[in-house]
Amino acid sequence: MRTNLETAIGADKLRRVAIDPISRVEGHGKITLLLDDRNQVHQVRLHIVEFRGFEKFIQGRPYWEVPVMVQRLCGICPVSHHLAASKALDMIVGAHRLTPTAEKLRRLMHYGQILQSHALHFYYLCTPDLLFGFDCEASRRNIVEIAAQYPETAKKGVLIRRFGQEVIRHTAGKRIHGTGSVPGGVNKSLTIAERDALLADIYQIVQWSREAVALVKALHARQPALYNSFGAVRAKTMSLVGVGGEMDLYHGWLRGRDENGAILFDGVDYADYGTLIEEQVKPWTYMKFPYLKSFGPETGWYRVGPLSRVQNCDAIATPLAEIERREFVDYAGGTPSQAPLDYHWARMIEMLCAAETIKDLLHDDDVLGSELTVSGTRAEEGVGVIEAPRGTLIHHYRVDENDLVSTCNLIVSTTHNNQAMNESVREVARRYLHGREITEPLLNHLEVAVRAFDPCLSCATHALGKMPLIVELVDADGNTVSSLRRD
Amino acid sequence: MDAKSRVRIATTSLAGCFGCHTSFLDIDERLFDLVRQVDFDRSPLTDIKQVGDCDIGLIEGGVCNAENVHVLREFREHCRILVALGACAINGGLPAQRNHLSLASVLQEVYLTAPGPAGGLIPNDPELPLPLDKVHPLHEVVHVDYFIPGCPPSADAIWQVLTDLVAGREPVLAQRLIHFD
Numbered sequence A: 001m002r003t004n005l006e007t008a009i010g011a012d013k014l015r016r017v018a019i020d021p022i023s024r025v026e027g028h029g030k031i032t033l034l035l036d037d038r039n040q041v042h043q044v045r046l047h048i049v050e051f052r053g054f055e056k057f058i059q060g061r062p063y064w065e066v067p068v069m070v071q072r073l074c075g076i077c078p079v080s081h082h083l084a085a086s087k088a089l090d091m092i093v094g095a096h097r098l099t100p101t102a103e104k105l106r107r108l109m110h111y112g113q114i115l116q117s118h119a120l121h122f123y124y125l126c127t128p129d130l131l132f133g134f135d136c137e138a139s140r141r142n143i144v145e146i147a148a149q150y151p152e153t154a155k156k157g158v159l160i161r162r163f164g165q166e167v168i169r170h171t172a173g174k175r176i177h178g179t180g181s182v183p184g185g186v187n188k189s190l191t192i193a194e195r196d197a198l199l200a201d202i203y204q205i206v207q208w209s210r211e212a213v214a215l216v217k218a219l220h221a222r223q224p225a226l227y228n229s230f231g232a233v234r235a236k237t238m239s240l241v242g243v244g245g246e247m248d249l250y251h252g253w254l255r256g257r258d259e260n261g262a263i264l265f266d267g268v269d270y271a272d273y274g275t276l277i278e279e280q281v282k283p284w285t286y287m288k289f290p291y292l293k294s295f296g297p298e299t300g301w302y303r304v305g306p307l308s309r310v311q312n313c314d315a316i317a318t319p320l321a322e323i324e325r326r327e328f329v330d331y332a333g334g335t336p337s338q339a340p341l342d343y344h345w346a347r348m349i350e351m352l353c354a355a356e357t358i359k360d361l362l363h364d365d366d367v368l369g370s371e372l373t374v375s376g377t378r379a380e381e382g383v384g385v386i387e388a389p390r391g392t393l394i395h396h397y398r399v400d401e402n403d404l405v406s407t408c409n410l411i412v413s414t415t416h417n418n419q420a421m422n423e424s425v426r427e428v429a430r431r432y433l434h435g436r437e438i439t440e441p442l443l444n445h446l447e448v449a450v451r452a453f454d455p456c457l458s459c460a461t462h463a464l465g466k467m468p469l470i471v472e473l474v475d476a477d478g479n480t481v482s483s484l485r486r487d
Numbered sequence B: 001m002d003a004k005s006r007v008r009i010a011t012t013s014l015a016g017c018f019g020c021h022t023s024f025l026d027i028d029e030r031l032f033d034l035v036r037q038v039d040f041d042r043s044p045l046t047d048i049k050q051v052g053d054c055d056i057g058l059i060e061g062g063v064c065n066a067e068n069v070h071v072l073r074e075f076r077e078h079c080r081i082l083v084a085l086g087a088c089a090i091n092g093g094l095p096a097q098r099n100h101l102s103l104a105s106v107l108q109e110v111y112l113t114a115p116g117p118a119g120g121l122i123p124n125d126p127e128l129p130l131p132l133d134k135v136h137p138l139h140e141v142v143h144v145d146y147f148i149p150g151c152p153p154s155a156d157a158i159w160q161v162l163t164d165l166v167a168g169r170e171p172v173l174a175q176r177l178i179h180f181d
């Protein structure tokens, strides 16, 4: 059986199973399944169930409030929203080229964020699945048990994350929802004492990040067949790359590749994202479905995030991460890896790249400078794009002559991955659940696929709601047979 | 401490941004001290999907849809002490900025008129909990025992309240823990 599993025929005769909420992800989401009386899977959906409406209520607010307000969409990667909005507003205030100090402080803040978010995701949320196995009993699948069984690993994860948060605190003013970036630049640079405090720890962080990559590789080597195939679906990819084709998570242009790794577009100015991407709305989730216009909604969907970025760029500028990138690309063997579990490997390579980049920036005296902002000719419209921990983040604003926001459009990272996540969950359902009696560990397999993407279901609810992840089983009479909740 | 005398804590996010949970994790390595004394029930960090009997429940975010109301009531029923964590839980926070607009106009903007989307429909599947007209603070729906202010409250403030409650003391927040920005 290989139907697309998105929409069942005769849904009223099927039984519903829900995973609600999806746990160990950031934000709220649920998964629902429809099965027949022989446990054949007919429908699988990942839903975002909360709606917020940011695009509407930001209208009429003064533009300089935006970088601070918009962070409240997401407390996991607030810096990404802070900076994407700032970049869009740089265009509004005519700041086409920031001072070296401002640009480098923003980069420092951003790579601090990449470091903390990747550490949070890998150590706090995913190691329980990866170290104990997907079938491990639910009560043990958490960071507390990791701390008990693998205390050194847990400790490193906590301390890498702490360091990233400290980079953010020194550049943004506080760890969560800081105010360091403003339209046209930043409002503070580092003091020598702050720089030295970070320098004292960074070498240890680089070393632990190398160990993190080694850990993922060891896990992969233990079960290559599982890691290479679990939830794998062929997809196009998209990300920013630097203007020389290198990995750059702060700035660059858009590059896309097809399922075989061939370039579809390159060098696209991100302000023109609207010529590339369109979004579709489906009635069963608040999260929209973006796709490449030239392919249409059926085949135009694509993946973003670490797995895309590590394979989309030509090189990584920092030496240790570049060695790891080459090994990753060589392992995949000429065609791109399409395996969600490889997100973890790619993510740890990025974490290493972030640690090395922070080290280099701390050695650059521009971060101590005092030229903080610039401005130029005022414009009415601005687009800011950044590679957030989970993928490409697009902010787009128009500002009227009274300095008030008139329109706002956001496409957050997780939204780009909407179709890809749904397809991977369907693939896992086909492979592991189809025709079998549903058990809690089997349901966890679906969550493992979702977690690999590191979705931020919190950002994804900016539209008008919030995203719980649920899986429910409904019988042929439409009764909920089991709404699998793990207690 | 035997299992019975260990303190049990549940946490959840309703209409919040997870920033309060992130701030909770900013206790950093103090987490290891905490788990020596407490067990986690339902929380984004565990795979427990439904709250059981707990001593302390921490809730981030206000109430924006029918499901939030349901989860909040369950938490109130099962938690001896319920704590509203952060600005959204206390007064609605950023999500409540839609309160001066009609829900319909916000949905229309996002799904029908905002630049970009092709499709022309507003999600309405029964799987989606009904959004409420307004976003409400927790205490308008259930009794709340303690409020920790901040957006988010600092890790030190959360740590202070938790350690006080775990030790059976009345929590006290010094000025420096509630003054920032």
Ligand code: SF4
Binding pocket: A072, A075, B015, B016, B017, B018, B019, B020, B060, B061, B085, B086, B087, B088, B089, B093, B094, B150, B151, B152, B153
């Ligand atoms: S209070 Fe602030 S940090 Fe906490 S959930 Fe609300 S917006 Fe996020």
